[in-house]
Amino acid sequence: MDITIKLITAAEQLFDGHGYMATGMDRLTEAAGISSRTLYKHAGSKSALMAAVLTERDRRFMRQIDVLSVDALFAALEDWIRIEGARGCLFLRARAETGGETPEIAEAVSAHKSAFRDRISDIVAADIGDADPDLSEQILVLFEGATHAAVYRDGAAIEAARAAASVLVEKTRS
Template identity: 75%
Template sequence: MDMTTKLIAAAEQLFDRHGYMATGMDRLTEAAGMSSRTLYKHAGSKAQLMARVLTERDRRFMARLEVRTVDALFAALEDWVWVEGTRGCLFLRSRAETGGDTPEIAEAVASHKAAFHRRIEEVVAADLGREDPVLAEQVLVLIEGATHAAVYRGADAVSAARAAAAILIERART
């Protein structure tokens, strides 16, 4: 396993479970199993490391959203929550933790959320046979809501969102 890969995987785990600011570099070097010298050679800085973590997570998350129907979007979200757990959206959390003042992080978040929004519009259009920006916004809100409600309401939040989306889609179709 490549050092950079190992580092990013360890960083994602710690940042996600304990928070970006609360995770010190000592804890990170230990978890990644490498010296701080090597860590900095690969990561550059803590902020750059977080940005790489986010880029990698974007890749992994967006790959799951390569679907053709809105219902499949929620099925994918259920899988994601099952695998990754329910700790909210790491993108919004990193942005909030840094007050948006860390450029590398703010940019990674912005570009992920733009891609996320675009993807939902595409899926809604494919499912409905026409574009519907308002419905897409509602689906986006339901996914974001399921992600965050699941933190304290559990997986029920995701299935509730899925059922709600089905109703909205059905209504938009007829």
């Protein structure tokens, strides 16, 4: 396995499980099975490594939600949480831990959230046959809320958001 991929994979598990601030460089080198010199050579810094982790996570997440209906969007969230676990949004947790003050992380979060908002808009338009910014915003908020509520409510949060989204989509269609 490529060292960079190995490092990003190990770092994502640690950052996702323990948080950005609680994950030290020693822990990262141990988890990746590399020296600190190799870590810095391939990552540059802890914040650059976190940005690389977020970029990779964005790629996987956006592939997961490459769907054409709002219902399928929430089904994809159910699958994501079943596979990845329910710990809330890593992007928002990283931003909260750094206060939005770490440029590499803030940029990765901003890019993801912008692309995510666009994807939601595309899904809504595909589902109802036309762009609807208000409905897109409502679906976005339901999705984000379900992602975080799943931490303590498991699948029930996603089911509730999915049901609410269904009502909104049907109301828009009629």
